[in-house]
Amino acid sequence: MNRYSRHIILPEIGQEGQDRLSKSKVLVVGAGGLGCPVLQYLAAGGIGKIGIIDFDTVSESNLQRQILFGASTLGINKAIAAKAKLEDLNNTILIKAYPEKLTHKNALAIFEDYDIIVDGTDNFSTRYLVNDASIITNKPLVYAGIYKFEGQVSVFNYKKGPSYRCLFPKQPENGSIPNCTEIGVLGILPGIIGTLQANEVIKLILEIGEVLSGKVLYYNSLNHQINLTKVNRCEKEIQKVMDTKTVFEALDEEINCERPIRIISIKDAMNKKNIQWIDVRDTNVNPKINHSEVLQIPLKDLKQNLNKIELGKEQILFCQAGIKSKKAASILQNHKIHSSFSLKNGACEVMEYFNNKNYDR
Amino acid sequence: MILSIKYFGLLAEVTGRSEEKIEFSGKSISDLKTILFQKYEVLKNKDFQIAQDNELTANEAMVTATEIVLLPPFAGG
Numbered sequence: 001m002n003r004y005s006r007h008i009i010l011p012e013i014g015q016e017g018q019d020r021l022s023k024s025k026v027l028v029v030g031a032g033g034l035g036c037p038v039l040q041y042l043a044a045g046g047i048g049k050i051g052i053i054d055f056d057t058v059s060e061s062n063l064q065r066q067i068l069f070g071a072s073t074l075g076i077n078k079a080i081a082a083k084a085k086l087e088d089l090n091n092t093i094l095i096k097a098y099p100e101k102l103t104h105k106n107a108l109a110i111f112e113d114y115d116i117i118v119d120g121t122d123n124f125s126t127r128y129l130v131n132d133a134s135i136i137t138n139k140p141l142v143y144a145g146i147y148k149f150e151g152q153v154s155v156f157n158y159k160k161g162p163s164y165r166c167l168f169p170k171q172p173e174n175g176s177i178p179n180c181t182e183i184g185v186l187g188i189l190p191g192i193i194g195t196l197q198a199n200e201v202i203k204l205i206l207e208i209g210e211v212l213s214g215k216v217l218y219y220n221s222l223n224h225q226i227n228l229t230k231v232n233r234c235e236k237e238i239q240k241v242m243d244t245k246t247v248f249e250a251l252d253e254e255i256n257c258e259r260p261i262r263i264i265s266i267k268d269a270m271n272k273k274n275i276q277w278i279d280v281r282d283t284n285v286n287p288k289i290n291h292s293e294v295l296q297i298p299l300k301d302l303k304q305n306l307n308k309i310e311l312g313k314e315q316i317l318f319c320q321a322g323i324k325s326k327k328a329a330s331i332l333q334n335h336k337i338h339s340s341f342s343l344k345n346g347a348c349e350v351m352e353y354f355n356n357k358n359y360d361r
Numbered sequence: 362m363i364l365s366i367k368y369f370g371l372l373a374e375v376t377g378r379s380e381e382k383i384e385f386s387g388k389s390i391s392d393l394k395t396i397l398f399q400k401y402e403v404l405k406n407k408d409f410q411i412a413q414d415n416e417l418t419a420n421e422a423m424v425t426a427t428e429i430v431l432l433p434p435f436a437g438g
Contacts, residue, residue, distance in 0.1 A: 034438045122438040145435030147370040152435050167417065168434045172408040177371055180437040190438070218369055218432065227367070229432060230416040300406060 003092070004046050017206045018046060022093070024205045027051035027114040029102055029130050031078040033180060033190030034144050034197065035120030036068045041198035043086040043093060047205075050086070051114055053098035054078040065187035102126060104251040107133035116201055119143045120194070122179045128171045131156065131164035135241045136248060140213075142200045144193045147177075149186050151193035154216040154231070155200050161213035165237040173330065189221050261329045264341035266349045269316045276313045278340075279347065280328040281320055287347055291354045299324045302331050315340035318350050362386075362427060364393070370433045375403045391420040393429070409433040 007013045007021075026047050028035050031054040042050055056078050058069045066078075073081035079097035086095050098110065102121075107129060111117060117139050121127045127145070134141040140158040144151060156163045180190075196217070203209045218227040244251065269275070279289055280299040297305045299319070309315060309332065317325040317332075317340055325342040332340045343350070364385045373379040383400075387393060390411055398405050410433075411418055414426030 030438055032438055120438050122436065124434070124436060127436075127438075144438065146437040147433075147435040150370055150435070152432075168408065168410065170408065172434055172436075176408065177434060177436045185437055216432070218430075220369075227369075227430060228415060229412040229430060232417065 003090075007045070012208050013206060017208075020205055021046045021202070022048040024116070025049040025051070025114045026116045026118060026201055027053065027111065028118040028120055029053050029126070030120035030122060031066070031068065031082040032056075032062070032120055032122055033065045033146065033185065033187075034194040035078075035118070036066045036082070037191050037194035038118050038120060038198045038201070039082055039086055040068060040089065041195060042201060043090045043095070045198075045202060046090065046093060047201075049094045049096065049114075051096045051098065051110065052079040052082050053100065053102050053110065054082075055099065055101040065185065065190050067191070102129060104129060104133075105249045108137055108248060111137040111139055114139065116204055117141045118197055118201060119145075120197075122181070124172050124177075127164065132241045132244065133248070135163055135238060136245050140204055142197045142204070144197050146180065146185060146190055146193055148183060149189055149221045151189060151196075151219050151221075152216055153193060153196045153200070153212060153219070155204065155211050155213040158204065158211055158213040160233065162231045162233040163238055163241070165241065166234040167216055167231045169234070169237050173327065173334075176327075186221060192221060193219065261326050261333070262341045263322075263326075263344050264316065266343065266345040266353060269341065269343060270353060272314060272316070274313050276310050276315045277350070278309075278315055278317050278328070279319070279350075280317055280324050281347060285320060285347075287351050289347060289351050289354065294350070294354070299328050299331075302328055303335070306332075306335055306337070309337055309340075311337070311339065313339070316343055317341065318343035318345070318347060321346045364424070364427050364429050366397075367428075367430045369431065370435060372404070372407060372409055372431050372433050375407065376401045385424065388423055389420070390418055390422050390424060393424055394420065397431075404431075407433060 004018045007018050008015050024047050028039055031052050057075055058073045058081055068082045068085045077099040079099045083095045083097040111133050117134050119130050134157050141156040144153045200212050215228045215230050277294040279294055279296045282298045317328045319325040322344050329340045329342040363382050365382050367380050368376050409431045412430040
């Protein structure tokens with residue numbers, strides 16, 4: 001009996017469709033919660049060549065949802081562990097593991113070798129990289145993102161359809177929206193959403209049904225709410241990405257030079273000379289600090305006020321409890337300003353410091 | 362008019378509701394955002410897109426439908 005007989009007897013697929021699947025090459029970026037079910041069904045379904053890129057290793061907390069792994073693969077690179085598992089599932093297809101990080105430098109060359117890209121990433125910087133590299137190499141991208149009990153799915157860059165940037169033009173700061181590691185996720189959820197992605201891949205290849213292009217599907221596993229939102233292609237966003245084509249590989253620098261945020265205590269800050277105090281709280285928050293040495297730039301306005309940062313000085317960024325100030329330091333770093341500290345303490349301590357300082361005089 | 366607003370993902374958490382009806386007398390999506398920001402200040406710092414009648418819409422667009430969705434990006438994978 002043929003391995004694919006249940007496909008082949010479907011008039012919508014037939015031997016011809018199955019041959020198409022076996023001639024297709026699909027790259028899955030990230031072998032995590034989404035990547036595992038996608039890979040499992042693509043391998044079982046007879047996709048001729050499957051690429052798996054993931055730099056991460058299997059840890060015990062992955063096993064609740066990343067169904068290609070088990071006790072025997074703990075500590076092993078996910079791309080390599082997934083390849084071994086899938087080769088057992090289907091030894092008639094070619095599986096290539098890339099046990100490395102996807103970067104601007106390697107993305108275009110890797111993408112060129114495939115027909116379809118699947119996004120199983122877990123952070124925004126890689127997600128936008130995957131989207132942009134798909135636009136530049138002109139590959140359809142089967143996207144999904146998940147949040148706790150909810151998921152989104154769409155197909156981008158398909159027959160002049162929209163891209164991820166047409167849906168969300170502005171890349172959120174990494175960390176602004178928590179991922180599964182930070183807030184948890186129902187184990188089954190990426191299974192459901194990843195399976196929807198695999199389904200779109202198969203439909204794309206077979207050209208059957210209605211490809212989920214030009215709309216984003218939202219699914220809530222708690223109440224089975226499903227919502228389809230129409231998204232239009234935005235030429236301006238696509239063009240912006242195309243404009244980076246010639247310098248794309250060099251864009252890595254910016255991502256790689258992420259440095260840790262420097263945290264400072266009020267005590268150490270007090271002993272520093274040549275510093276600029278910046279209050280990043282919203283202006284209506286108490287206690288208000290009106291002092292000539294303290295500059296007020298609410299976090300939300302920081303990007304528009306970078307010109308107020310005195311580059312010859314070190315900045316002490318503070319807020320109510322040291323959380324917004326950390327975000328502020330990260331924003332400055334993203335704009336290549338590495339001279340700032342995030343204050344561990346809050347505005348109350350800063351006020352106390354300035355009160356004492358005035359008193360000393 | 363009465364609008365039905367749906368909040369997805371993190372937005373449902375920070376507003377404390379997944380759906381609500383509000384009375385709206387403004388004109389544009391931008392007016393609607395102003396009202397929502399007054400009601401939920403925390404929304405100001407969140408990334409999201411707005412859809413009306415199941416289609417993504419821009420700030421300048423007029424509110425013409427009663428079904429509104431606030432759609433945030435999802436990080437996880």
